Amino acid sequence: MTDADTKAYSGYHHRDIPAEDPELTHVGPGTPCGEYLRRYWQPVAMTNEVKDLPLAIRILGEDLVLFRDQSGRLGLMHRHCAHRGASLEFGIVMECGIKCCYHGWHFDIDGRLIDAPAEPLGSPVRNKVVQGAYPVHEEQGIAFAYMGPPDKRPGFPIFDTMCLGTDAKTFSLSMPANWLQVYENTQDPIHVLHLHALSSGVQFGAASGVEQLIEYRDTPLGMMNIQTRRVGDHLWTRTTDSILPNGNQTGAIWEEAEGKKIFQRVSMLRWMVPIDNTHTMTIGWRYFSDALDPRGQDTPDEVGKESIDFMGQTAGRAYEEQQRQPGDYEVQVSQRPIAVHALEHRVTSDRGVSKLRKILRDRVRAHSNTGEAKMPELNEEQQVATYCQDTVYPVTVLEEEQDLMRQFGRRVADKVIETDSHAHSKRAGLIEAMCESEFGQ
Numbered sequence: 001m002t003d004a005d006t007k008a009y010s011g012y013h014h015r016d017i018p019a020e021d022p023e024l025t026h027v028g029p030g031t032p033c034g035e036y037l038r039r040y041w042q043p044v045a046m047t048n049e050v051k052d053l054p055l056a057i058r059i060l061g062e063d064l065v066l067f068r069d070q071s072g073r074l075g076l077m078h079r080h081c082a083h084r085g086a087s088l089e090f091g092i093v094m095e096c097g098i099k100c101c102y103h104g105w106h107f108d109i110d111g112r113l114i115d116a117p118a119e120p121l122g123s124p125v126r127n128k129v130v131q132g133a134y135p136v137h138e139e140q141g142i143a144f145a146y147m148g149p150p151d152k153r154p155g156f157p158i159f160d161t162m163c164l165g166t167d168a169k170t171f172s173l174s175m176p177a178n179w180l181q182v183y184e185n186t187q188d189p190i191h192v193l194h195l196h197a198l199s200s201g202v203q204f205g206a207a208s209g210v211e212q213l214i215e216y217r218d219t220p221l222g223m224m225n226i227q228t229r230r231v232g233d234h235l236w237t238r239t240t241d242s243i244l245p246n247g248n249q250t251g252a253i254w255e256e257a258e259g260k261k262i263f264q265r266v267s268m269l270r271w272m273v274p275i276d277n278t279h280t281m282t283i284g285w286r287y288f289s290d291a292l293d294p295r296g297q298d299t300p301d302e303v304g305k306e307s308i309d310f311m312g313q314t315a316g317r318a319y320e321e322q323q324r325q326p327g328d329y330e331v332q333v334s335q336r337p338i339a340v341h342a343l344e345h346r347v348t349s350d351r352g353v354s355k356l357r358k359i360l361r362d363r364v365r366a367h368s369n370t371g372e373a374k375m376p377e378l379n380e381e382q383q384v385a386t387y388c389q390d391t392v393y394p395v396t397v398l399e400e401e402q403d404l405m406r407q408f409g410r411r412v413a414d415k416v417i418e419t420d421s422h423a424h425s426k427r428a429g430l431i432e433a434m435c436e437s438e439f440g441q
C-alpha cells in the first residue's frame with residue numbers, strides 16, 4: 001500500500017477520542033486549575049439579576065445562592081442549607097442575611113448561624129454550625145466573589161480601563177463549553193479573518209478582514225497578541241490582552257482605522273468564568289463612546305443577560321442560520337463539551353493558543369507547588385494597568401513594508417508595556433512621542 005492509500009478514507013483508524021487535559025480544563029474544588037482560579041476575584045452575576053428573591057447560580061462546579069439582604073448587602077452561600085439540605089434559593093431574604101424556608105435556620109451573609117428557631121434556647125448548634133459563604137465585592141453593576149482560602153484573599157483589583165468614565169453596560173452570556181476553549185479564542189486572532197470575514201461574511205468592521213501581521217508577547221498580566229494591518233496610508237496596531245487567569249479585553253468591535261488615533265482603549269472587559277467543567281459564563285462590561293464607535297453601529301439596548309450587540313455569541317438562532325453564518329458560539333460549542341487537546345494539530349497560526357496554555361499551565365503548576373498565585377502590580381494611581389489598545393498612525397513608506405509593519409507593531413507594544421507604571425492619562429502621550437520620533441514623516 002502506498003502512503004496515499006493509507007491516508008485516504010482512514011476514518012476507521014481515527015475513531016479514538018482520548019481524554020481531555022484535566023490540568024487546565026477541570027475546575028471543581030480540589031483540582032489544580034480550579035484552586036488556581038479560586039485565588040482571584042471572579043465575577044459571578046450582574047447585580048441587576050439580584051432582585052428581591054435569591055438567585056441560584058453555579059460557579060466553578062459549586063451550587064450557590066446569591067442574594068441581597070434587606071440591609072443592601074450581597075451574600076453568596078452554598079446553595080444547600082447546612083441543616084438538612086433544602087435549597088436556599090427558596091429562602092427568605094432578611095434584614096440581616098437569609099432564612100431557610102424549611103425549618104427557619106437564619107444565616108448572616110458570612111454564613112454564621114444567627115438563629116435556629118426550632119431548637120431549644122441555649123442549644124450549642126448556634127455556635128457550632130456554619131453555612132459555607134464567600135465574600136462578595138460589588139463593582140459597577142457586577143458582583144465579584146472570592147472563593148479561595150480565606151487567609152489568601154487579595155484586595156479587589158481596580159483595572160485602569162474600569163476608571164475611564166466610558167459609558168458601560170454589563171452583560172452575561174452562557175455557553176455549553178469548557179471555559180478554556182472560550183478563553184483561548186481570544187488569543188486566536190487568525191480566526192477573525194476567517195470566521196468573522198471570509199467564512200460568514202464580514203461580521204465586524206471591514207478593516208478586520210484586512211490581512212494582518214501577528215506576534216505574541218508576554219505581559220505582566222499574562223500575554224497579548226499584536227495585530228498590525230495596513231489600512232490606506234495608516235498602520236494600525238491592535239494589542240489584545242489576556243489578564244490571567246481568565247480575563248480578556250478587546251478593542252473597538254467595528255474599528256475601521258480611518259484616521260490617526262493613539263492608545264484607544266477597550267470595547268469590552270470580560271471574564272470567562274467556568275460554571276462547571278462543561279459550561280462557561282462570559283461576563284463583563286461593554287463600553288460605548290463616539291471614539292470607539294464613530295459610525296454609530298453599537299446598540300447598547302441589546303447588551304445584557306444572554307444578549308450582546310454583535311452576532312454569533314449566543315444560543316437561540318435558527319439552526320440553518322447557525323450553519324450559514326456561524327459565529328464564535330457555534331465554533332466554541334462544537335469543539336466538544338471539553339475540547340480534546342490530544343486530537344488537535346496545532347500549527348504556526350495557533351501560536352497564541354499554545355502560548356496561553358503554556359503560561360496558564362506554568363501558573364497552575366506554580367500555584368499547586370508553592371501555594372502562591374501571581375498577583376498584579378499596581379500603577380502610580382493604585383490601579384492595575386492593562387495592555388489592550390488600538391493605535392493608528394500615518395506611515396506611508398512602502399518599501400520593505402512587512403518589516404516596517406512588524407517594527408511598528410513591536411514598538412507600539414513595547415511602549416504599551418513600558419508605560420504601565422504610569423496613570424492611563426499619561427500613556428497615550430508617551431506612545432505618541434515614540435510614533436513621532438520613530439515613524440513620523
Ligand code: FES
Binds near residue numbers: 083084086104
Ligand atoms: S433544611 Fe434548612 S432549616 Fe432545615
Ligand SMILES: [Fe+2]
Binds near residue numbers: 195
Ligand atoms: Fe471571534
